[in-house]
Amino acid sequence: MPRSHAAVIDKVLLIAHVLxxxxxxxxxxxLLAVVIPQARGQGDVTPVRNFERSFGRIGLxxxxxxxxxxxxxxxRWIGGWPSIFTTPTHPAHLVLxxxxxxxxIVVLATHATHRLLPKLSMATLGRFTRxxxxxxxxxxxxxxxxxSIRTGWLL
Ligand code: HEM
Incomplete structure (x- = not known):
């Protein structure tokens, strides 16, 4: 049945999104709780570099x-992308x-990859951590x- 088919696809998409x-x-x-403290402890940024090399691809x-x-x-929530600006519903606000x-995030990640990581040292570790x-x-x-899209505002 096409209806239950669509419901299964929606569920798979949501599971993939949450994963x-x-x-x-x-x-x-x-990175924040384990790798950066480890680098600080040993006074060497190698753990951060190794982590970025291994987690980088998985993260991307x-x-x-x-x-x-x-x-x-x-x-599914906003009823088509053009209506996101014309119909100011609660889901449309949150999607925007x-x-x-x-x-x-994409701007910050690009900056980290091209600017911060190549020159990473103990002197610049604070900036990278922020x-x-x-x-x-x-x-x-x-x-x-x-x-909040599904449940409404938190408070
Ligand atoms: C790093 C990026 C993202 C993270 C960490 C994230 C995280 C989440 C989480 C945890 C949920 C809750 C799922 C649930 O209630 O079961 C969610 C739902 C949702 N996200 Fe994202 N999301 C990201 C990017 C995006 C992007 C780029 C869009 C689209 C513009 C988007 C659209 C949605 C929508 C529409 C829902 C509601 C799904 C539903 O309940 O049917 N998300 N997201």
């Missing part, structure tokens, strides 16, 4: 999953907020906005 969010945010928590794959599944899920947050905190907080905001 992508878990990997993306989880990786950043490990997880972010790609969000970029693909998010807009498809969003089109998510798009803005995603753009900010950057990682910002990306993590923006990502948590994306998760809260995502949950």
């Amino acid at each position: 992508g969010a878990s990997v993306w945010i989880g990786g950043h928590v490990v 794959a997880a972010l790609a999953v969000q970029v693909v599944t998010g807009p498809i899920l969003a089109s 907020a998510k798009v803005a947050l995603l753009i900010a 950057h990682a905190w910002l990306v993590t907080l923006l990502s948590v905001a994306l998760a809260i906005a995502g949950v």
Whole structure:
């Protein structure tokens, strides 16, 4: 039956979206709570470099999953992308907020990859850490906005 077929696809997309969010945010928590303190403890940025080399690809794959599944899920809530500006519903506001947050994250991630990481040293580790905190907080905001689409505002 086509109806239940669509429901299964929606569910698979949502599961992929939640798994992508878990990997993306989880990786950043490990970076902040384990890898950066380890680098500080030994006075050497090698653990950060190794982590970025190994997690970098997985993290980017997880972010790609969000970029693909998010807009498809969003089109179910806003009834087609053109109406996002013409029909200011609660889901439309949150989807717009998510798009803005995603753009900010992509800008920050590009800056980290091309500017911060190649010159990373103990002297610049503080700057890199503030950057990682910002990306993590923006990502948590994306998760809260995502949950709020279905459940309404948090408070
Ligand atoms: C790092 C990026 C992202 C993270 C961490 C993230 C996280 C989440 C989380 C945790 C949920 C809650 C799922 C649930 O309630 O079961 C969610 C839902 C949602 N997200 Fe994202 N998301 C991201 C990117 C995006 C993007 C780029 C879009 C599209 C513009 C998007 C659109 C949605 C929509 C429409 C929902 C509601 C799905 C539903 O309940 O049917 N997300 N997101």
